[in-house]
Amino acid sequence: MSTAIDIRQIVKTFGHVTALDGLDLTVQTGQVHGFLGPNGAGKSTTIRILLGLLRADSGTARLLGRDPWADAVALHRRLAYVPGDVELWPNLTGGEAIDLFSRLRGGVAPARRDELCERFDLDPSKKGRTYSKGNRQKVALIAALASDVELLVLDEPTAGLDPLMEAVFQDCIREVKTAGRTVLLSSHILAQVEALADQISIIRQGRIVETGSLAQLRHLTRTSVEVMTDRSTTVLADLPGVHNLRSTNGYTQFEVDGEHLATVVRRLGELGVHGLTAHPPTLEQLLLRHYGDQLGHDDAKAVTR
Amino acid sequence: MSTTLERPPSRAGTESATLAGTGTLVRFMLRRDRIRFPAWAVGLPLLMAYFAVALESLAGTPEDLQGLTSFTSSPAGALFGGPGFGFDQLTLERFLVGQYGLYILVGAGLMGLLTVVRHTRAEEHTGRAELVRANVVGRHAQLTAALVLTTLMAVLATVLIALVMTSRGYDAGGSLLFGASAGAVVVAFGAIGAVTAQLSEYPRAAAGFAGALLGTAFVLRGLGDMAAVQGSGPSWLSWLSPIGWSQQTAPYTHDDWWPLALCLVFSAAVTAAGYALSARRDFGAGLIPPRPGSPRAAAWLSGPLALSFRLQRAGLIGWSLALLVGGVAYGSFTQPLLEGFQDAPEDLLAVMGGSENMLAGYLGLMGFFMALVVTIFVILAVHGLRGEETEGRAEPVLATAVGRSAWIGSYLLVSAIGAPWLLLVAGLGMGLGAAVSTGDSGLVADLVAGHLAHTPAVWLVLAIAALLYAAVPRALPAAWAVLGYGLIAGMFAPMLNLPDEVIRISPFGHIGDYPRDDISITAVLILTLLAAAGAAAAIARFRRRDLVTTA
Ligand SMILES: Nc1ncnc2c1ncn2[C@@H]1O[C@H](COP(=O)(O)OP(=O)(O)OP(=O)(O)O)[C@@H](O)[C@H]1O
Numbered sequence: 001m002s003t004a005i006d007i008r009q010i011v012k013t014f015g016h017v018t019a020l021d022g023l024d025l026t027v028q029t030g031q032v033h034g035f036l037g038p039n040g041a042g043k044s045t046t047i048r049i050l051l052g053l054l055r056a057d058s059g060t061a062r063l064l065g066r067d068p069w070a071d072a073v074a075l076h077r078r079l080a081y082v083p084g085d086v087e088l089w090p091n092l093t094g095g096e097a098i099d100l101f102s103r104l105r106g107g108v109a110p111a112r113r114d115e116l117c118e119r120f121d122l123d124p125s126k127k128g129r130t131y132s133k134g135n136r137q138k139v140a141l142i143a144a145l146a147s148d149v150e151l152l153v154l155d156e157p158t159a160g161l162d163p164l165m166e167a168v169f170q171d172c173i174r175e176v177k178t179a180g181r182t183v184l185l186s187s188h189i190l191a192q193v194e195a196l197a198d199q200i201s202i203i204r205q206g207r208i209v210e211t212g213s214l215a216q217l218r219h220l221t222r223t224s225v226e227v228m229t230d231r232s233t234t235v236l237a238d239l240p241g242v243h244n245l246r247s248t249n250g251y252t253q254f255e256v257d258g259e260h261l262a263t264v265v266r267r268l269g270e271l272g273v274h275g276l277t278a279h280p281p282t283l284e285q286l287l288l289r290h291y292g293d294q295l296g297h298d299d300a301k302a303v304t305r
Numbered sequence: 306m307s308t309t310l311e312r313p314p315s316r317a318g319t320e321s322a323t324l325a326g327t328g329t330l331v332r333f334m335l336r337r338d339r340i341r342f343p344a345w346a347v348g349l350p351l352l353m354a355y356f357a358v359a360l361e362s363l364a365g366t367p368e369d370l371q372g373l374t375s376f377t378s379s380p381a382g383a384l385f386g387g388p389g390f391g392f393d394q395l396t397l398e399r400f401l402v403g404q405y406g407l408y409i410l411v412g413a414g415l416m417g418l419l420t421v422v423r424h425t426r427a428e429e430h431t432g433r434a435e436l437v438r439a440n441v442v443g444r445h446a447q448l449t450a451a452l453v454l455t456t457l458m459a460v461l462a463t464v465l466i467a468l469v470m471t472s473r474g475y476d477a478g479g480s481l482l483f484g485a486s487a488g489a490v491v492v493a494f495g496a497i498g499a500v501t502a503q504l505s506e507y508p509r510a511a512a513g514f515a516g517a518l519l520g521t522a523f524v525l526r527g528l529g530d531m532a533a534v535q536g537s538g539p540s541w542l543s544w545l546s547p548i549g550w551s552q553q554t555a556p557y558t559h560d561d562w563w564p565l566a567l568c569l570v571f572s573a574a575v576t577a578a579g580y581a582l583s584a585r586r587d588f589g590a591g592l593i594p595p596r597p598g599s600p601r602a603a604a605w606l607s608g609p610l611a612l613s614f615r616l617q618r619a620g621l622i623g624w625s626l627a628l629l630v631g632g633v634a635y636g637s638f639t640q641p642l643l644e645g646f647q648d649a650p651e652d653l654l655a656v657m658g659g660s661e662n663m664l665a666g667y668l669g670l671m672g673f674f675m676a677l678v679v680t681i682f683v684i685l686a687v688h689g690l691r692g693e694e695t696e697g698r699a700e701p702v703l704a705t706a707v708g709r710s711a712w713i714g715s716y717l718l719v720s721a722i723g724a725p726w727l728l729l730v731a732g733l734g735m736g737l738g739a740a741v742s743t744g745d746s747g748l749v750a751d752l753v754a755g756h757l758a759h760t761p762a763v764w765l766v767l768a769i770a771a772l773l774y775a776a777v778p779r780a781l782p783a784a785w786a787v788l789g790y791g792l793i794a795g796m797f798a799p800m801l802n803l804p805d806e807v808i809r810i811s812p813f814g815h816i817g818d819y820p821r822d823d824i825s826i827t828a829v830l831i832l833t834l835l836a837a838a839g840a841a842a843a844i845a846r847f848r849r850r851d852l853v854t855t856a
């Protein structure tokens with residue numbers, strides 16, 4: 001399998017702010033890659049480096065096998081970009097903006113454009129300044145989805161869309177995936193990433209802290225378990241990987257690290273289990289662990305300084 | 306609970322409610338403008354002080370002074386100076402306020418309108434005002450606070466100008482009157498800004514419209530003053546202009562305060578109109594409702610050059626119309642001007658170089674003046690280019706197959722073609738006006754040539770602005786200094802006999818003001834080459850820098 005995006009040890013600073021601090025990111029061709037991280041983590045900065053809008057201080061980036069800064073124009077013919085905050089020209093209509101973007105990119109597919117306008121319920125005859133935030137977003141999305149490109153770079157593309165439009169968006173991305181195209185999807189909408197992404201990378205403070213498929217990431221985190229037992233469960237508390245054990249009247253709740261799950265289940269068998277539920281971690285828990293760590297991390301740094 | 310329900314809010318209560326939070330907003334604006342506020346309010350008095358010192362050192366003796374009046378008492382001098390009160394018994398201070406005062410007044414007008422638009426429409430447009438309005442802030446608080454801020458600037462400028470002038474030993478009463486005249490223009494154009502800010506959703510359109518009215522005020526009083534100096538023609542035109550009122554106070558000569566009362570009444574009425582319009586519109590909206598447009602792009606709208614043209618098209622149309630009208634207005638004054646010479650005593654005419662030369666001087670000066678006006682267009686165009694980047698519209702375009710050079714290059718190219726086009730329109734307008742009024746159709750060609758000849762100088766300023774933008778985007782406003790220098794060097798240096806080198810630093814000091822001077826082909830070529838080199842450097846620099854993005 002070839003790689004569409006390959007970033008190694010990218011560093012980017014803005015004055016005193018280090019936005020990216022040795023970032024590595026690999027996206028396989030034909031996959032939807034979810035790009036998650038707290039506000040200010042560096043998602044948009046990474047994307048802008050991939051688009052050749054910003055220049056990295058150090059490190060290497062390859063996009064579709066080429067250098068995003070030096071070969072920007074040639075690469076841009078092969079990709080489409082939707083920014084997080086779509087700004088349109090106040091006196092151009094949405095339809096004019098869509099056509100303009102498609103033409104500037106090189107390829108035009110009028111039929112597909114009209115179909116998308118319909119699906120996203122966009123009136124293309126309104127002037128740019130009269131669109132709501134969600135409708136501005138739709139203009140950029142339609143311009144990107146109507147084009148026949150290998151790679152879609154989407155930075156929080158549905159931040160302003162209503163749930164109905166969100167569903168349309170997800171359908172469109174599945175079609176893109178079926179067609180074998182690659183998508184880099186930065187998002188804060190976890191359900192969207194959970195539904196669409198083959199691979200996920202989590203960025204924090206300018207570094208990738210976790211990357212893999214959702215199943216792989218789940219394995220790294222804790223499963224919550226609730227059991228009803230005849231015998232006391234206090235023995236479990238001493239097992240490695242068990243956390244937050246609370247027990248009342250034969251009802252016990254605890255969390256267990258993925259790698260120790262097997263041992264714990266074996267011990268449970270000896271305790272006379274007559275009821276058991278286990279939840280894999282949700283993406284939200286997975287993320288909160290990382291997002292939450294950030295605070296702890298910062299505190300620790302502040303203390304040691 | 307019940308007591309508040311029983312008593313409907315009194316009228317006074319609702320009024321103060323719409324103004325709630327004004328004080329806080331004023332403090333907030335003062336903090337936001339902590340550099341801008343003194344820059345304007347101290348800058349104008351300092352400019353006046355500079356004029357005073359420069360003039361004192363140049364024209365130390367009464368004879369020197371008398372030598373200056375040959376230009377200033379001419380109609381062209383009146384057009385670019387004022388009615389020249391008391392010039393028959395000239396003193397330094399009379400000359401200062403009579404000839405340079407006009408530019409202080411224009412600066413004061415700009416300060417007023419820009420300040421009000423900045424704190425009303427521009428705030429609303431960015432959406433910051435929405436956050437503010439959601440707090441305990443009344444509907445009229447933002448506008449009121451902006452007007453209070455503008456008035457504070459006006460008062461400070463008044464006091465400082467008066468102090469500066471008094472400190473040079475000029476009469477204190479006249480000094481205060483001149484300061485107040487400048488302050489009155491600040492207030493009048495602040496009020497005009499309060500109206501134009503209601504009309505369009507765009508801060509630039511609001512400022513542009515108010516600026517056009519400032520230009521109109523300048524032209525009206527220019528025509529009126531010219532008529533007054535000649536003693537024939539519609540001198541009442543000066544009385545239609547807020548700048549005219551401030552000039553009619555004649556500081557150090559008649560010391561009339563009453564024209565300022567006219568200005569205050571005008572400002573109050575216009576401000577009231579601003580409040581009334583503001584109450585009739587929705588937040589964030591303009592009074593001119595949006596219309597739907599074409600759902601598809603025209604076939605020609607397909608590349609960076611077409612996009613650049615589309616973005617500058619509306620501006621070009623507006624400027625073309627304004628320059629055409631302005632040109633015709635100034636041009637049609639040629640005949641009254643010539644008649645004025647016929648009435649003048651023989652020996653005076655001889656001193657001025659004969660009526661032939663006076664005409665050529667007037668027409669040449671007009672070409673130079675229009676070149677400065679078109680320079681405003683090109684600098685504003687580069688500001689527009691910067692807006693494309695900072696407001697986030699460049700990012701999606703540069704993420705398509707449009708390269709950096711094509712993006713900036715095509716925008717600059719449209720502006721660069723716009724410059725000779727606008728000069729042509731202005732020259733044609735003046736030529737037609739002059740030809741119709743004098744019956745001499747040869748003037749059309751002279752004026753068109755004289756205007757077009759300035760193109761390379763305008764290009765050079767465009768290139769300087771582009772280079773500033775490409776290298777240090779935030780430093781772009783420094784390009785206005787080039788224009789300001791061109792104005793001072795071109796308008797005042799000849800009459801002050803400033804050394805040649807001083808004039809020659811200005812891009813406008815080389816080509817020559819045809820038909821008064823010959824056109825220097827060498828200068829045309831060199832300035833064109835310099836401009837091309839500057840533009841190339843700007844493009845090269847822009848290719849290498851990070852795009853300015855919002856985090
Ligand atoms: N142009 C800039 N100038 C200065 N600092 C910047 C700039 N752009 C980004 N930053 C800083 O770099 C860091 C990363 O910003 P970035 O926009 O990439 O975050 P993000 O992950 O996209 O956040 P969000 O989820 O809020 O969109 C932040 O600390 C931000 O303040």
Ligand SMILES: [Mg+2]
Nearest residue numbers: 043044084856
């Ligand atoms: Mg972002």
